[in-house]
Amino acid sequence: MLKQVGLDRPPTVRLGDAVNGDFFAGGLEYNPPARGVWNIVHTGMLIPETHEIFACAQGCLRGVILTAAEMNALDRMSWISVSEQDMFDGTLESDVTDGVCEILEKLPYRPKQVLLYLSCIHLFAGCDFDVIIAELSEKYPDIHFADCYMTPTMRKTISPDAKMRAQLYDALRPMGLDRKSVSILGNDRATDENSELVRVIKDNGFVLRDLTACTSYQEYLDMAKSSLNIAYLPTAQFGCEELSARLGAQAMYLPNSFDADEIRANMAKLCDALGVDCPDLTAEENSAKKALTAAKEAVGDTPIAIDFTAVTQPFGLAELLVRHGFDVRYIINDCLGEDGAAFERLKSLAPDITICSAVNVNMLDFPELEHERVIAIGQKAAHYFNTDYFVNIVQNGGYWGFTGISAIADLIAGAARAPKDRRRLISHKGIGCESCI
Amino acid sequence: MKNVSRIIPCYAADTSGVCSALYEFGGMTVVHDASGCNSTYSTHDEPRWYDQRSMIYISALTELDAVMGNDEKLIADIVSAAKDRSPAFIVLCGSPMPMMTGFDYRAVAEDIQHRTGIPTFGIETNGTRSYVDGASKALLALVKEFVHDMPKDSFEGTSYNIVGATPLDFGLTDTVSTIKKMLGECDMKFISSIGMGSTLDEIRKAASAKVDLVVSYTGLETARYMEKEFGIPYICGVPLGVSQKDICASEMHRAARDGRSSYYPIVRGRSIDNDAERAVIGEAVLAGSLAREWSMLTSAAVDVICPPDTDAALSPDKKDMPLLSEDEITAYLSDNGIKTVIADPLYRYILPKGCELLELPHFAFSGRCFAKDMQNIICKDLKEVWGKLP
Numbered sequence: 001m002l003k004q005v006g007l008d009r010p011p012t013v014r015l016g017d018a019v020n021g022d023f024f025a026g027g028l029e030y031n032p033p034a035r036g037v038w039n040i041v042h043t044g045m046l047i048p049e050t051h052e053i054f055a056c057a058q059g060c061l062r063g064v065i066l067t068a069a070e071m072n073a074l075d076r077m078s079w080i081s082v083s084e085q086d087m088f089d090g091t092l093e094s095d096v097t098d099g100v101c102e103i104l105e106k107l108p109y110r111p112k113q114v115l116l117y118l119s120c121i122h123l124f125a126g127c128d129f130d131v132i133i134a135e136l137s138e139k140y141p142d143i144h145f146a147d148c149y150m151t152p153t154m155r156k157t158i159s160p161d162a163k164m165r166a167q168l169y170d171a172l173r174p175m176g177l178d179r180k181s182v183s184i185l186g187n188d189r190a191t192d193e194n195s196e197l198v199r200v201i202k203d204n205g206f207v208l209r210d211l212t213a214c215t216s217y218q219e220y221l222d223m224a225k226s227s228l229n230i231a232y233l234p235t236a237q238f239g240c241e242e243l244s245a246r247l248g249a250q251a252m253y254l255p256n257s258f259d260a261d262e263i264r265a266n267m268a269k270l271c272d273a274l275g276v277d278c279p280d281l282t283a284e285e286n287s288a289k290k291a292l293t294a295a296k297e298a299v300g301d302t303p304i305a306i307d308f309t310a311v312t313q314p315f316g317l318a319e320l321l322v323r324h325g326f327d328v329r330y331i332i333n334d335c336l337g338e339d340g341a342a343f344e345r346l347k348s349l350a351p352d353i354t355i356c357s358a359v360n361v362n363m364l365d366f367p368e369l370e371h372e373r374v375i376a377i378g379q380k381a382a383h384y385f386n387t388d389y390f391v392n393i394v395q396n397g398g399y400w401g402f403t404g405i406s407a408i409a410d411l412i413a414g415a416a417r418a419p420k421d422r423r424r425l426i427s428h429k430g431i432g433c434e435s436c437i
Numbered sequence: 438m439k440n441v442s443r444i445i446p447c448y449a450a451d452t453s454g455v456c457s458a459l460y461e462f463g464g465m466t467v468v469h470d471a472s473g474c475n476s477t478y479s480t481h482d483e484p485r486w487y488d489q490r491s492m493i494y495i496s497a498l499t500e501l502d503a504v505m506g507n508d509e510k511l512i513a514d515i516v517s518a519a520k521d522r523s524p525a526f527i528v529l530c531g532s533p534m535p536m537m538t539g540f541d542y543r544a545v546a547e548d549i550q551h552r553t554g555i556p557t558f559g560i561e562t563n564g565t566r567s568y569v570d571g572a573s574k575a576l577l578a579l580v581k582e583f584v585h586d587m588p589k590d591s592f593e594g595t596s597y598n599i600v601g602a603t604p605l606d607f608g609l610t611d612t613v614s615t616i617k618k619m620l621g622e623c624d625m626k627f628i629s630s631i632g633m634g635s636t637l638d639e640i641r642k643a644a645s646a647k648v649d650l651v652v653s654y655t656g657l658e659t660a661r662y663m664e665k666e667f668g669i670p671y672i673c674g675v676p677l678g679v680s681q682k683d684i685c686a687s688e689m690h691r692a693a694r695d696g697r698s699s700y701y702p703i704v705r706g707r708s709i710d711n712d713a714e715r716a717v718i719g720e721a722v723l724a725g726s727l728a729r730e731w732s733m734l735t736s737a738a739v740d741v742i743c744p745p746d747t748d749a750a751l752s753p754d755k756k757d758m759p760l761l762s763e764d765e766i767t768a769y770l771s772d773n774g775i776k777t778v779i780a781d782p783l784y785r786y787i788l789p790k791g792c793e794l795l796e797l798p799h800f801a802f803s804g805r806c807f808a809k810d811m812q813n814i815i816c817k818d819l820k821e822v823w824g825k826l827p
Contacts, residue, residue, distance in 0.1 A: 007521045008517045009517050009518070026497065026514075027497070027514040028467060028494040029475070030494055031472075031479045033487045057533040058447050058451075058564060058565055058566070058567070059450035059451070059452050059470075059477060059564030060477070060533075060564065061447050062448075062450060062477050062482070062804075063476060063477030065446040065447060066477075066481045066803075069783065069803065069806050070805065074445075074446075077444075078441070078443045079441070082533070082565065087533075087536075087537065095440070102441050103441060103443055106443045107443065119533075120533070120534055124537055152471035152472045153470075153499060153503060153534055359497075361521060361522060362521055362522070364490050365490055423487060
């Protein structure tokens with residue numbers, strides 16, 4: 001790779017020289033054209049018989065409305081725009097309340113729930129969201145109004161994504177816990193049915209409840225019956241703990257790890273909570289090793305680039321691949337997440353890996369720089385390394401555990417063998433969602 | 438309520454207008470915002486994002502920086518990026534949060550220019566207005582900075598600039614090159630396209646043109662400025678259809694000779710007095726041009742509805758309507774018995790029963806949804822575009 005030298009804000013750093021935390025100085029940010037990650041519109045649409053209403057300025061509205069338009073779901077979203085005048089004339093709350101009422105009266109159907117999103121400027125101006133929700137709930141007692149937030153300016157406290165994954169379950173009310181019910185919370189896509197996580201729940205006679213599988217509003221409400229709530233995405237942990245505390249259920253965070261010991265520990269923890277014997281995972285672990293060996297054969301010496309949107313633990317995946325002989329050469333990630341231990345181990349194991357920023361201003365021309373042929377894991381990596389040989393997943397693609405490692409290894413082998421239509425795939429917003437483009 | 442929509446989208450916002458208008462000139466545009474504006478712009482409002490690089494960045498504003506008024510961080514970040522990227526100019530615009538904190542664009546721009554030596558201008562957007570407003574201000578700022586009076590081009594015929602063409606109104610349909618080809622056949626010489634399709638060096642020569650062709654409301658303020666500063670008259674209209682192209686060309690020749698600006702290509706004349714059963718919904722100049730052509734072809738009245746914004750001068754017949762909301766548009770179409778509409782496909786959701794839609798995707802409205810269906814209608818017979826024109 002041709003290195004960009006002498007820059008005030010370099011977009012890359014050698015792993016061996018990187019410090020735990022933010023890898024790059026903050027500054028202006030670039031937005032690469034990789035759109036597969038879900039946003040708060042996609043996530044909210046998971047709830048059946050629910051309508052989304054956004055109240056914000058035109059600039060912010062457009063992104064969410066067209067997200068809905070592209071997923072052919074315009075009929076499930078409405079909006080209220082905020083003007084300059086609205087900010088200063090004391091009508092901030094009443095504009096939202098009146099707007100929601102008008103929308104509900106015009107809708108050709110009666111939603112069971114409305115996800116009402118306010119924006120940064122509402123919160124900044126001290127808008128009383130509680131009053132809005134209370135007034136609407138009084139006027140429409142048959143509709144649940146959930147307070148939702150499109151507040152990227154406030155991302156340093158809690159990200160809009162994490163908050164959304166919490167508010168998704170706002171309508172759930174205590175209805176008596178069922179010892180044989182388990183929920184997986186906060187995931188965009190169904191968890192792989194073949195995963196040891198799902199199998200141990202189902203094979204032991206538990207009902208697995210998951211929003212991604214709900215086909216009716218009642219099914220969604222019935223998620224409140226679960227005595228155990230599981231999250232495995234970092235952005236789902238907050239919501240899982242909050243809902244569990246509200247319902248008196250047990251919360252369990254089982255991060256999507258690539259470390260064999262951690263996978264076994266997570267499974268033991270889960271089985272203990274379920275009160276079942278922990279299955280012997282030797283076969284799954286051996287299958288994962290075989291899949292990695294096969295992937296290595298397919299990949300050969302071709303370098304690998306991993307980005308943080310593909311998997312929640314990019315350093316963890318990098319460590320696993322390095323230990324199986326892969327030439328992991330690049331990791332695209334701006335700050336360290338939950339795989340700090342893997343990061344530290346990799347510093348000794350493969351210190352020459354290059355960490356690339358996903359948003360640094362100098363990444364703009366990165367795809368045009370001279371690159372060796374790279375197999376990418378993730379859309380941003382595919383874009384920046386200008387390669388059609390890539391694994392097209394976000395947030396682990398619904399895979400988990402040893403079976404997840406096998407599946408991702410198979411995807412890597414597939415990526416090495418055949419190119420993909422990169423432009424089309426990375427243009428689609430929200431992997432797995434319908435798209436009209 | 439005017440600010441409520443049950444189903445149809447809103448138009449691109451002012452911040453996107455700024456970014457789009459300045460995309461191709463080698464400058465660096467910074468949107469002072471958390472992240473939403475840039476993501477929306479680069480995903481839904483900018484069809485060039487994947488293929489053509491441009492230094493459009495976000496300031497990544499946080500609540501703490503907004504509350505504390507930490508402008509120094511923004512300034513330092515821009516100065517640092519400018520050092521790395523060496524842009525031809527720097528533009529700073531912003532979203533609702535800077536509006537709330539009373540951010541002083543002009544002062545910060547001056548500070549940045551002082552520290553970098555690079556021409557810098559602040560454009561006061563706030564994410565609550567339409568793309569027309571932002572793009573209009575951006576083109577005007579560009580011309581004020583880089584266009585200076587100079588002798589007219591030695592070409593004996595009519596030399597011209599195209600003003601106000603951006604992908605937000607015309608998509609990536611080769612509109613500019615088609616207009617250039619068509620006007621070239623009419624003994625005219627292209628100087629620049631103040632919008633898309635030119636370099637900054639071409640823009641610097643814009644004052645050598647004898648006439649400006651304003652193809653969208655986005656270009657009108659710039660054309661007015663150039664008329665005042667450089668004595669260049671302008672013609673408002675898009676040379677579409679079979680008759681409009683001749684009208685535009687003859688008007689441009691005339692204006693180059695006698696120096697009088699004109700909106701003639703969007704004047705529908707006496708037929709406007711009749712009750713219309715036809716309407717065009719869209720950007721003011723393009724919709725006005727379509728309406729005139731449609732009116733001429735059918736000898737019937739055609740109404741124009743301009744949801745993004747319009748100017749009194751762009752409604753020479755005083756009948757074009759700046760209807761902004763879903764409610765207003767629905768009511769107008771219904772109350773006036775409109776039977777056929779040319780509009781973006783997403784307007785289908787609010788057309789009265791029995792009203793026929795002739796689809797003309799508008800990127801500033803439906804974004805990428807129908808980008809692959811966008812048509813270059815310059816010089817094309819409108820009957821061929823839709824297979825009919827009732």
